[in-house]
Amino acid sequence: MSAFPKRWSVENPDVLQLYSLATPNGQKIGIMLEESGLPYEAHTVNIMNDEQFDEDYLKLNPNNKIPSIIDPNGPDGKPLQLMETGAILIYLAEKTGRFLPTDPARRLETLQWLFFQTAHIGPMLGQFGHFYKFAADKSDAYSKERFTSESRRLLGVLDQRLEGREWIMGDELTIADMAIAPWIKCIDFYEGHDVLNTAEFKHVMDYCERFYARPGVQAGAAVCAIR
Structure with missing residues (x-):
C-alpha cells in the first residue's frame, strides 16, 4: 500500500x-x-x-x-x-x-486463550446478538436456541477458568483479556443478560467489571x- x-x-x-x-x-x-x-x-x-x-x-x-x-x-x-x-x-x-508473557509456556497459554476468543467467544456471541436483538423477527427457534446455548456453554468455560484468577492468566493482564472482555461487555448492548442468565457466571461478570474499571x-x- x-x-x-x-x-x-x-x-x-x-x-x-x-x-x-x-x-x-x-x-x-x-x-x-x-x-x-x-x-x-x-x-x-x-x-x-x-x-x-x-x-x-x-x-x-x-x-x-x-x-x-x-x-x-x-x-x-x-x-x-x-x-x-x-x-x-x-x-x-x-x-x-x-x-504477552515472554516465558514460552505462558506465552503459548496466553495465545491459546486469545484464539479461544477469536474462534469461539466472538463468533458465537456475535451470532447470539444478531439473532436475539437484530433479527429476532427473522430467526426461527432453532437459531435462537443454538446460539444461546452455545454462548452459555462458552461463558461456563470462562467462568471455570476465572475461578480464583484476577485475569485469564492469573495476576497478569494480557492481550487475551483485551480480546475477551469487550465481547462479554457487549452482552449489555445486546440486552442479553436475562436470556443468557449471566448472573450464573459470577466469575465472568466480576472479571468484566474489573476490566472496565481500569482508566486505560x-x-x-x-x-x-x-x-
Missing part, C-alpha cells in the same frame, strides 16, 4: 494509524493502544455508512472489516499494514514488549465511538 486511505486525513504520519469503530472487535485495539501507551492516531470507520467498502480501505483490509492498522515504523523500520484483531494484538504486544480500558473503549 503506497498511501493512507484518502477518506481519512492523517495529521501525524509518523505514528501508528488505527482505522476502527468502537465495536467489541474495535475496542480490543483501542484498549491495547491506551494501556500500552503507544502513540497512535485514530480514524473512525463508520460501518453503518458502509465506509469499510471504501476503495482505499479495501487495499488495507480486503475483508472489509474493522479494525485495521498502518504502522509507519513496522519491522525493520518499514511500514506495515495489518488486519485481524488477533494478529494486531500479537504485533502490538511484541512491538511494545507488554501484555475506559479510554480505549471510547476510541472511534460514534456519539
